[in-house]
Amino acid sequence: MVVWMGTTLTSYTVTSDDTVEAKSLSGFAWAPNDGRVFNWHPVLMSFGLLFCSSQAILIFVTKPYSHHVNKMIHVACHTCAIVSVIVGLVAVVRFHNEHDIKNFYSLHSWIGLATLLVFASQYALGFLAFFYPGVQVKLRMLLVPYHIGLGVGIVALVGITTVAGVMEKLMFNRSCNLHGTLDGLKVKGYQSWDCVLGNTIGLLILVAVLSLASAIWLSKHSPSVSEDRTSDHDSDSDDRDETKPLLKDTALKDDSKHN
Amino acid sequence: MVVWMGTTLTSYTVTSDDTVEAKSLSGFAWAPNDGRVFNWHPVLMSFGLLFCSSQAILIFVTKPYSHHVNKMIHVACHTCAIVSVIVGLVAVVRFHNEHDIKNFYSLHSWIGLATLLVFASQYALGFLAFFYPGVQVKLRMLLVPYHIGLGVGIVALVGITTVAGVMEKLMFNRSCNLHGTLDGLKVKGYQSWDCVLGNTIGLLILVAVLSLASAIWLSKHSPSVSEDRTSDHDSDSDDRDETKPLLKDTALKDDSKHN
Numbered sequence: 001m002v003v004w005m006g007t008t009l010t011s012y013t014v015t016s017d018d019t020v021e022a023k024s025l026s027g028f029a030w031a032p033n034d035g036r037v038f039n040w041h042p043v044l045m046s047f048g049l050l051f052c053s054s055q056a057i058l059i060f061v062t063k064p065y066s067h068h069v070n071k072m073i074h075v076a077c078h079t080c081a082i083v084s085v086i087v088g089l090v091a092v093v094r095f096h097n098e099h100d101i102k103n104f105y106s107l108h109s110w111i112g113l114a115t116l117l118v119f120a121s122q123y124a125l126g127f128l129a130f131f132y133p134g135v136q137v138k139l140r141m142l143l144v145p146y147h148i149g150l151g152v153g154i155v156a157l158v159g160i161t162t163v164a165g166v167m168e169k170l171m172f173n174r175s176c177n178l179h180g181t182l183d184g185l186k187v188k189g190y191q192s193w194d195c196v197l198g199n200t201i202g203l204l205i206l207v208a209v210l211s212l213a214s215a216i217w218l219s220k221h222s223p224s225v226s227e228d229r230t231s232d233h234d235s236d237s238d239d240r241d242e243t244k245p246l247l248k249d250t251a252l253k254d255d256s257k258h259n
Numbered sequence: 260m261v262v263w264m265g266t267t268l269t270s271y272t273v274t275s276d277d278t279v280e281a282k283s284l285s286g287f288a289w290a291p292n293d294g295r296v297f298n299w300h301p302v303l304m305s306f307g308l309l310f311c312s313s314q315a316i317l318i319f320v321t322k323p324y325s326h327h328v329n330k331m332i333h334v335a336c337h338t339c340a341i342v343s344v345i346v347g348l349v350a351v352v353r354f355h356n357e358h359d360i361k362n363f364y365s366l367h368s369w370i371g372l373a374t375l376l377v378f379a380s381q382y383a384l385g386f387l388a389f390f391y392p393g394v395q396v397k398l399r400m401l402l403v404p405y406h407i408g409l410g411v412g413i414v415a416l417v418g419i420t421t422v423a424g425v426m427e428k429l430m431f432n433r434s435c436n437l438h439g440t441l442d443g444l445k446v447k448g449y450q451s452w453d454c455v456l457g458n459t460i461g462l463l464i465l466v467a468v469l470s471l472a473s474a475i476w477l478s479k480h481s482p483s484v485s486e487d488r489t490s491d492h493d494s495d496s497d498d499r500d501e502t503k504p505l506l507k508d509t510a511l512k513d514d515s516k517h518n
Contacts, residue, residue: 102436102448105435105436105448105450105454106426106429106435106436106458107422107425107426107429107435107457107458107461108426110458110461110462111422111461111462111465114462114465115465118469145476145477145480145481146473146477148476148480149472149473149474149475149476149477149480150469150473152411152472152473152476153468153469153470153471153472153473154469155415155472156414156415156418156419156468156469156472157418157465157468157469159415159416159418159419160415160418160419160422160464160465160468163366163370163419163422163423164422164423164426164461166366167365167366167367167423167426167427167430168426168430170365170366171426171427171430171431172430176364176365176366177361177364177365189361189364191364195364198366199365199366199369202366202369202370202423203369203370203373205419206370206373206374206416206419209412209415209416209419210377210409210412210413210415210416211412212412213408213411213412213414213415213472214405214408214409214411214412215408216408217404217407217408217411218404218405218408220480221404221407221408221479222404
């Protein structure tokens with residue numbers, strides 16, 4: 001996304017005599033009325049909602065540290081995401097206002113706003129229930145599956161909104177399927193480098209969403225767990241149950257070693 | 260989607276004197292060189308991958324009948340989806356070829372193709388492993404979590420591709436953010452009815468994906484199950500485990516009552 005916005009972003013215009021004019025829109029800036037303010041939007045949104053939030057989720061899939069440490073990393077990554085998303089949102093609204101472009105008319109903006117609302121609610125509820133001030137263990141246990149279930153759903157929403165954004169930019173810039181005379185050569189159905197890169201980014205988002213959703217599911221349903229469960233229902237069979245870490249955490253809290 | 264394609268689909272062109280010309284593209288046809296052949300594409304794709312496949316998944320969430328009957332409905336719905344998708348794919352390729360439009364240049368087409376490949380693989384593997392000829396119970400138990408995990412991921416891919424498709428159509432038709440003279444009135448940043456409907460459909464897809472992903476998760480992790488599991492690990496605690504129905508099915512099979 002950084003490479004796309006930073007170096008290859010180009011807008012194509014076809015003039016009345018069929019000449020394709022290429023105008024570079026790449027690079028980053030934060031100066032007033034600089035069009036490159038926009039370019040922070042895709043970079044920060046995908047850094048926050050795709051990269052940071054994926055890491056926040058994956059920490060509970062791989063579980064490399066103690067439950068308490070993993071939880072701190074989970075909250076920290078999602079907080080990074082929130083900060084990144086707020087600046088990314090400011091970037092696009094500022095760009096629109098400075099260039100007299102209407103806000104929130106496209107499908108990308110509608111579903112983006114809906115996604116942000118769901119994400120922000122999930123963050124606020126998660127923060128209050130599991131982190132600070134935190135609720136009773138019984139209630140937290142009750143909330144955990146809803147938190148994860150909604151989380152899986154939000155992974156999908158983020159994927160939908162990001163791809164819609166990539167798509168919107170490609171269509172605005174007319175980067176795909178160009179007809180006319182480009183750099184002295186006659187082209188028909190020409191896909192610019194910008195288009196190929198944008199489409200590839202879209203495919204990578206698809207792979208990321210598919211992998212993440214499957215990884216979350218499998219972390220709770222590895223075949224070994226299923227086999228254990230059908231055998232003798234010993235206590236080992238609940239080793240990867242989502243309620244277990246919560247209880248571990250509570251045990252640690254009772255010992256006054258954490259939090 | 261049917262209402263959109265059937266009655267409101269309109270393409271807007273802005274002429275050199277800033278007049279916005281509206282041309283209806285709505286309705287359905289299957290005659291050679293009729294542009295309305297295209298309109299079957301969004302309708303059939305979303306009927307297959309959103310409606311039929313959702314029903315196929317939901318039958319295992321709500322579990323209204325015996326495991327055997329639910330499974331038959333699951334396979335039947337997904338088979339409906341496959342048939343619908345094939346005709347929908349034929350419609351768009353035929354439309355492109357008849358109107359000299361390049362195939363597979365847009366992001367929607369790239370991610371759509373990737374989604375269809377993953378969906379077809381999942382269908383083929385699921386059919387062979389769980390339906391006909393079917394593999395050993397131990398191996399099926401091993402495969403179930405992968406089948407469901409990938410299924411949740413595919414729900415997200417379908418959402419991404421569908422919204423990208425809606426978006427593409429809206430941008431092609433210039434239905435949103437129109438400037439110029441429309442029906443004698445001066446408009447600026449005008450959103451046509453077509454655009455509002457398309458954006459609303461996009462939001463509904465978002466809600467559907469969020470609900471479906473969360474519903475799948477919660478069907479396997481209802482709070483009551485979590486509570487049961489932490490209590491005494493009795494056999495009731497595995498009532499909603501995904502391996503249980505498989506074994507039930509096998510028991511039925513052994514009695515030579517089914518299949």
